[in-house]
Amino acid sequence: MENAQRIKRFADFDEAASYILELLNKQIGINTLFIAKNDGKTNNIIKARNANEVLVEEGSSMPLPQTYCSLSLNYGPTPLVIEDVSKDELTRSMEITKNFTQGTFIGVPVYYSDNTVYGTICGLDDQYFKLSKEDLSTFETMSTLLTYVLELEKANEQIQTLTAPLVPVTKGVAIVPIIGEITASRAEMIIRHVLDKCNEETMDYLIFDVSGVSQINAVVGEYLLKLVSILKVIGVTPVITGIQPFMALKVPHFAAELKAVMIESNLESALKKLGFRLIKESKEKSDPHQ
Template identity: 75%
Template sequence: MNNEQRGILVGNKEQVKKFGNFDEVASHILALLSKQIGINSLFIAKNDGQTNDILKVHNKKKTLVEEGSSMPLSQSYCNLSVNHGSQPLVIEDVSENELTRSMKVTENFGRGTFVGIPVYYSDHTVYGTICGLDDQTYSFSEEDLTTFETMSTLLTYVLELEKANQQIQTLTAPIVPIMKGVAIVPVIGEITDSRAEFIIKHILEKCSIEPMDHLIIDVSGVHQINSVVGEYLLKIVNILKVIGVTPVITGIQPYMAVKVPHFASALKGVLIEANLEAALKRLGFIVMKESK
């Protein structure tokens, strides 16, 4: 399984389910929890120390929590969960508990029940929380609370996988400055949907930070060029043109042009050279070797 795939155990059989990102995993985890635990609302929130953002929600009968909503962290139940530590915080009656009865948010939930546990990064800093909420009294079993702890641990694992994958993506498509106004992005390995989107985002961010006249895209390290890969490369080329950066493509092998003929024809008007040295010469730069 590569870094873009996450597997979880479903029922008694090990079924590997592929997910594209953390959000997809989060939605699946909430759906699994909802099947086991009868509480009305389950949600995953992220906080930055100031604001509590509700990322994913699974409501059953009533919409008690809105996906995409946010509030000051200090006014949220999630903050209580973070302060409580790594064990689940269970509040059986939010209207009576000393931690919650005076909070403004409690007005919406009557004699409701809350459970929450922090989700951590591997360095033990807090990402956010995974929580359950109801406007009715709900009693949790030991198994329920153990499941919450397990899902929190699983989310930590997925966060680290996603972080590692982003680092790998950066390493396999770094933008390397060569001289003022000129940089090269060597694209290495297999181009998947997520990698292509990452490369495009990476290029746009880099170009917005540092003025760039020419960006050389070297595809000599790409495992294969097919119609899908060709479309992504064309998309990158067109985006560069729109933002005023001249694209230069290097490393296209003859067999690539033969295999995807429409790709080569679509690149008419784009500078294409065999390698980096030829590209730099085409741009008017002289490559000099230092004599010993």
């Protein structure tokens, strides 16, 4: 129950990956544990934990076909165990095996829910390491857990994007309504989302309506200022509407930094400044007797 509660508090995939390797390290005494991500060509080590000898370095990468991870992917969803990499026919002729006089490898693929490959979760030792059936089952369980975390992160990204959509007004003009609490991770996501859209479509003006924001802090304020600066550089004019008093209190220099930016109290006044007029049409029912 305690583990389940900790899992629920994962901030992102990176944090979950670290915790999973920590759990594996407590249960299985193999020297090196690592999680790798690949795109079909390159194998990137996302997280690594070395007990004694540093056999795998976090952040390193190499061509996928030259790695033991590729063998695990080819083997399928069940754990691939190579008791001695220096003698096994799958590994003895590989370039990477020259670093080992002997050693044990275990690898299990990590999939997204649609069965496309994310990468692998693996164990490696430069000595013979006896893996029990329970150890193999634990690796499979952790692979499944990583799949759940990947899908939760993907769903969260989609939800966060939906809470800051680009609403087109006319060609070159769009509104970005931002609603709810703005965290640092969400601010980063908004920046990526906005810049992707600007790359897809030509934008002249982007109106950011922050009237629906419930919480903000100094770190988030810096992200929003960063977004404003980037937009200016790429030729998009940012417009801010709906700034509330609590924002000025939470981020004191916010208003000062936005002196050169068009700021309006609400969307209607911003659209008027840009040359748009909101016209309410009323239709009266015609009297059939007239």
